[in-house]
Amino acid sequence: MKKTNFLIASGLVSLIVFFPKPVFGAEIKANAENLTTSVNQLIEVKDDKSMSDPERLAKELEARKQVVKDALSLSLKEISSLETSLKALKTKDERVLDFQSSSLEYLESAKTFYEEQSDVVDKLASMDEVKALAQKIKDYRDAGYNKKIERVTNFLLLNQIDGLIATAETRWQKIDSDLKKLERGAFVSPGYFDANMQKAKKYISDATNLGADAKEQILKEFEAEKISAEEKLSLTAASPSEDKAQVQDNTPEIAPKVVNPKELAEASLTNLKSSYDIFLKISQSVKKILQ
Numbered sequence: 258m259k260k261t262n263f264l265i266a267s268g269l270v271s272l273i274v275f276f277p278k279p280v281f282g283a284e285i286k287a288n289a290e291n292l293t294t295s296v297n298q299l300i301e302v303k304d305d306k307s308m309s310d311p312e313r314l315a316k317e318l319e320a321r322k323q324v325v326k327d328a329l330s331l332s333l334k335e336i337s338s339l340e341t342s343l344k345a346l347k348t349k350d351e352r353v354l355d356f357q358s359s360s361l362e363y364l365e366s367a368k369t370f371y372e373e374q375s376d377v378v379d380k381l382a383s384m385d386e387v388k389a390l391a392q393k394i395k396d397y398r399d400a401g402y403n404k405k406i407e408r409v410t411n412f413l414l415l416n417q418i419d420g421l422i423a424t425a426e427t428r429w430q431k432i433d434s435d436l437k438k439l440e441r442g443a444f445v446s447p448g449y450f451d452a453n454m455q456k457a458k459k460y461i462s463d464a465t466n467l468g469a470d471a472k473e474q475i476l477k478e479f480e481a482e483k484i485s486a487e488e489k490l491s492l493t494a495a496s497p498s499e500d501k502a503q504v505q506d507n508t509p510e511i512a513p514k515v516v517n518p519k520e521l522a523e524a525s526l527t528n529l530k531s532s533y534d535i536f537l538k539i540s541q542s543v544k545k546i547l548q
Contacts, residue, residue, distance in 0.1 A: 294327075295320065295323045295324045295326075295327045296324055298320050298323070299317065299320040299321060299323075299324055302316045302317050302320045303317055314384070317384070318383070318384055318387065321384065321387045321388075321391075322378050322379070322381060322387055324391075325374075325378050325387060325390060325391055325394070326375065326378050328391075328394065329371050329374055329375045329378070329394070330375075332367075332371050333368060333371050333372070333375070335406065336364050336367055336368045336371070337368075339360075339364055339406070339409050339410070339413070340361060340364050340365075342413045343357055343360055343361055343364070343409065343413070344361070346413075346416065352476050352480070353476070355480075356412070356475075356476060356479050359479070359483070360405070360408075360409050363405055364409075367402055370397060371394075374390060374393070374394060377390060378390065407519075408475055408478070408479065408518075411471070411475060411518045411519050411522060412472065412475050412518075414519075414522050415468050415471050415472050415475075415518070415522055415525075418464070418468050418522060418525050418526060418529070419468060421526075421529055422461065422464055422465055422468065422525075422529065425461050425464070425529055425532055425533070426461060428533075428536060429454070429457060429458060429461060429532070429536075432454070432536060432539065433454060435543075436450050436454070436539075436543075439543070439546075444546055444547065445546060450539055450542075453535050453538065453539055454535075454539075456535055457531075457532040457535040457536060458532075460528045460529065460531045460532035460535070461528070461529065461532050463525075463528045464525040464526070464528035464529045464532070465525075467521045467522075467524050467525040467528065468521070468522065468525045470521055471518040471519075471521035471522050471525070472518075474516075474518050474521070475518050
């Protein structure tokens with residue numbers, strides 16, 4: 258059997274970029290840089306002793322307004338990016354569809370909130386008014402926005418990882434096929450790379466399981482919050498004579514999270530990277546064998 262028949266085996270690995278493309282693209286990065294610039298400009302104005310107090314205060318007011326405007330613009334770009342990614346999800350899983358629909362609904366309400374605040378900024382005439390608006394935005398983010406955005410972002414990241422896992426599985430099958438050809442051609446002893454291949458397979462399997470666990474955690478948390486919200490509405494609508502304590506006793510307990518979904522996603526990616534490290538080592542060994 259000719260060595261040239263195994264040229265494909267000498268290039269077993271076609272490495273991929275392991276960490277998925279960020280959910281947020283270049284446009285959001287540009288907005289983030291604008292926000293950083295406006296914050297730095299505010300600091301410069303506050304520290305500028307060359308101006309009179311009235312002049313400095315006037316410039317500080319405009320600088321603060323610009324920070325708020327840039328922060329709002331960044332949030333709106335963030336929402337737009339997430340909406341696009343969420344709408345692109347293709348699934349028949351009812352739980353995922355519910356999460357997708359609910360998340361899009363929330364993002365729409367958040368967009369309305371930020372747009373309303375954007376319309377107000379230029380009308381503010383005092384430092385206190387600007388600070389009050391900034392606090393209002395912060396309170397809104399702390400009250401739920403940050404948590405929901407992180408959840409959606411993690412879920413989208415996990416869907417990107419699913420694609421990487423599928424690629425790794427295909428790569429494993431291709432390498433396994435090429436190695437069997439090498440064995441049949443007596444270029445390597447039967448089973449010479451078996452331990453490496455099984456280790457790589459285990460890494461891919463672990464990556465799959467970690468990703469699935471992370472998604473399940475996200476969906477369970479989302480569903481628990483949804484149930485809690487529905488029960489609160491039910492209690493609000495209940496008559497005064499209703500036994501509210503009994504209703505509250507029926508609220509399901511939410512198990513504490515052991516590991517953050519983002520940490521599980523990172524662990525999944527680490528396992529995938531380890532599988533590709535093995536593929537690379539096998540490729541290097543095959544090249545030496547065929548020289």
